[in-house]
Amino acid sequence: MTGSFLVTVAICAAMTICVRALPIVFLAGVRLPAFAMAFVKYAGEPGGTAATVAAAAGCAAVAFLTRSLFGTVLVGVAVYLAFMVLP
Numbered sequence: 001m002t003g004s005f006l007v008t009v010a011i012c013a014a015m016t017i018c019v020r021a022l023p024i025v026f027l028a029g030v031r032l033p034a035f036a037m038a039f040v041k042y043a044g045e046p047g048g049t050a051a052t053v054a055a056a057a058g059c060a061a062v063a064f065l066t067r068s069l070f071g072t073v074l075v076g077v078a079v080y081l082a083f084m085v086l087p
Contacts, residue, residue, distance in 0.1 A: 051083030 032040075059076040062068070 051080050054083055055080040 055076045058079040059072050062075045063072040066072070
């Protein structure tokens with residue numbers, strides 16, 4: 001392995017720690033405003049689990065068949081929205 005590769009991996013690791021761990025450390029005892037709690041809280045909607053599973057299955061099928069990232073994301077979003085909009 002070259003030195004520049006190891007430096008790149010170290011920088012990526014440091015950035016990941018900053019983005020994921022530091023907010024947990026600094027916000028551990030802080031009470032967030034209501035709008036922030038609503039933003040980070042998972043709210044299960046009716047059909048939410050079925051929509052998620054169907055979107056994941058659609059994504060897996062498109063990814064396997066086409067190997068297209070854009071197509072995979074497009075199908076996942078479309079299937080999820082279809083499940084959430086249709087009764």
